[in-house]
Amino acid sequence: MKKLNDLYSQITPKTSPEELSARIMNTPELKKSPKRKGFRPALALSAAAIAVSSLVVTAGAVNGWDYGAVFESIFGEKAYNLQGNIVSPATITKNKSENLDISLSAIAADKHSVMAVLDIKGKNGYELFNADDENNFFNNFRVFMSVNPKDDDGIYSSSNSVHEIERGENSLRLCIRMDTHGDIKGKRFDIALSDDNRSKSEWKANFKADYTATDTVYDIDAEITIPVSFGNTEFYQSDKNAIVVDGDPERGEIVIENIEETEIPDNFIYGVDIPVEYATANIDEIGISPISVFISGDFTDSFMGEVGNLDNICVIDKNGKRIGINCSSTSGLEVLNPETNTYESISSFALIEPVNPEDIAALVIGDTTIELK
Amino acid sequence: MPKKTKGLIKINTVEFTEYVTKFQPNIFRLAYSYVKNTADAEDITQEVFLRLYRSSETFISDENAKAWLIKVTINTSKNYLLSFYRKHKVALTEDIALNDEKDYALLEALNRLNKNYRVVIYLHYYEGYPVSEIASMLGISENNVKQRLKRGRDKLRTYLTD
Numbered sequence: 001m002k003k004l005n006d007l008y009s010q011i012t013p014k015t016s017p018e019e020l021s022a023r024i025m026n027t028p029e030l031k032k033s034p035k036r037k038g039f040r041p042a043l044a045l046s047a048a049a050i051a052v053s054s055l056v057v058t059a060g061a062v063n064g065w066d067y068g069a070v071f072e073s074i075f076g077e078k079a080y081n082l083q084g085n086i087v088s089p090a091t092i093t094k095n096k097s098e099n100l101d102i103s104l105s106a107i108a109a110d111k112h113s114v115m116a117v118l119d120i121k122g123k124n125g126y127e128l129f130n131a132d133d134e135n136n137f138f139n140n141f142r143v144f145m146s147v148n149p150k151d152d153d154g155i156y157s158s159s160n161s162v163h164e165i166e167r168g169e170n171s172l173r174l175c176i177r178m179d180t181h182g183d184i185k186g187k188r189f190d191i192a193l194s195d196d197n198r199s200k201s202e203w204k205a206n207f208k209a210d211y212t213a214t215d216t217v218y219d220i221d222a223e224i225t226i227p228v229s230f231g232n233t234e235f236y237q238s239d240k241n242a243i244v245v246d247g248d249p250e251r252g253e254i255v256i257e258n259i260e261e262t263e264i265p266d267n268f269i270y271g272v273d274i275p276v277e278y279a280t281a282n283i284d285e286i287g288i289s290p291i292s293v294f295i296s297g298d299f300t301d302s303f304m305g306e307v308g309n310l311d312n313i314c315v316i317d318k319n320g321k322r323i324g325i326n327c328s329s330t331s332g333l334e335v336l337n338p339e340t341n342t343y344e345s346i347s348s349f350a351l352i353e354p355v356n357p358e359d360i361a362a363l364v365i366g367d368t369t370i371e372l373k
Numbered sequence: 374m375p376k377k378t379k380g381l382i383k384i385n386t387v388e389f390t391e392y393v394t395k396f397q398p399n400i401f402r403l404a405y406s407y408v409k410n411t412a413d414a415e416d417i418t419q420e421v422f423l424r425l426y427r428s429s430e431t432f433i434s435d436e437n438a439k440a441w442l443i444k445v446t447i448n449t450s451k452n453y454l455l456s457f458y459r460k461h462k463v464a465l466t467e468d469i470a471l472n473d474e475k476d477y478a479l480l481e482a483l484n485r486l487n488k489n490y491r492v493v494i495y496l497h498y499y500e501g502y503p504v505s506e507i508a509s510m511l512g513i514s515e516n517n518v519k520q521r522l523k524r525g526r527d528k529l530r531t532y533l534t535d
Contacts, residue, residue: 007479008499010471013401013415017394020419024393024426025386 090191090207097202099126100141102193105173109185109209110289114178116145116191122170129170137172141193141202145178148188148206177291184209288315290354293363315355316362393422396439399500400446406495407450409484411469417453421446443496444510482532490525493518 015023090104101121108115120137122128128137143162146152166173176191186209193203288294293315314322397418404417424445432438471477483491496502496510497518504522508515 003476003479004483004494004498007471007476007483008402008495010476011402011405011411011469011480012398013418014411015397015415015418017390017397020397020422021386021390021393024419024423025389 090205092203092205094202094204097193098124100137100193100203102203104191104205107207108291110291113289113292114145114184114189114209115291116176117165118143118174118176118191118193120172120174120193121168127170128172129167140195143174143176143191143193145176145189145191147184148190151187186210288355288357288360288363290356314364315360316364317355317359318361320361322364389422389426392425392438392442395435396442397422399439400442402499403443403446403492403495404450406491407447407488408453409488413453417446417449420449420453424449440506440510443500447492447510478533482529485532486525486528490521490528493521494525494529497522 013020090107092104095102099122101123103119105117105119107117120128122137127135130136161177163175163177164172165175178189188206188208190204190206192205195202316322400421401414401418404421405411405414408414408417421442425442432441469480471480483494486494492511493507496507497504502510504515504518508518511518
């Protein structure tokens, strides 16, 4: 491997260390952020906090949750796709906020994702949407959800995304979503709301992903073929819709078609013939649940550059309507497959509204449409 | 793993500059192993050292610091790839000046590899990290690292004899 070492030694940055150091230390926007100053209502909370412990949320009809009212208000009729995914009620373990009324209104989950709805109201004169950025809710509070450390055996790397669902005069409905790469069923979760400048949370709850739904992830095993390098300009322009692999999803096959027209990239080598290569990869799993799309690492590693921007993912229903535009993603993590005892890479993409996996006709990833027949 | 001291800025400007001088090329090469082009690798390198500058990490040794920087580079590169980079692209090598014509063929072959193979090959053969440490850095099993090394070598051999 001496040749490799020689080669790597020749790959050097153009920027000198001195230049890079100076750039980081001297450029104002790259300097350490100054501490913000000024009055912050959240910091003025009295020590006489309202202590509420072990308060089980019991309102609602299904499994302790007012599922219908909450998720229907968010997703309309599509909320029915979440049926059966309601987790057990949560326990509020801490509620010390004098400025906020916080209630956990609903939780739903699938194999890898959890959505929780929080209703927040300002009180005691605290204005959630104070025009002064220093004082409003969004600059002072953070919401975070995680797998309880006792249940986290190392594979629950995750991402959080928070979406504002509804805004009242001094109230707010947030949907906090967490995507993980481990099967979360039966795991305990913590959800906390804390002052940005405090290490301790002001409000905290925990719950168990103890939903009764059957496996809602729709798995597809498939083998796909896709071009991994393009020929000259002529090929690039003309070879659209060329990749068709017939298949029957019910038998674990898949159809790929419609490599969409894309602008010729700036750095494309004009007039140079590059042999066109096609590569085949197994999609170990494309999973579609009511709130997520899962794509195996085989696909993302091999074809991320070829299918286009992986952030552009959506699904198309049988009527041709685009639904479920993704709102966040988690990728590059390795998940232990208990059947083979090997680690596999999976990416998950959050859908901003629930879908019925049975109604999905196609999955669009970047420039590529994968039709599910 | 580096010991973290909350609330203290342990790295002064002299130490920071020393770390940049010592490790910038390594960080750049690792980032390049992910993104396959020098411009993006430069951006990632800057981002990694910016995090170091802003962090309150303190290191007991250079190796300790290097391990921290490599871990941050891995995460930053992964995020970078996911965020916006993905466009149709033909890998070009013209922005790297190499000594030998054969080196261009080797670089091209390396860049044809799946990034998972490329990264472990870089960490093992150039940085000299043992399989166990690479497994820890990448958050995967040792067997997986060994498998990637073997498959990467095999594929590299195939590409070079094409």
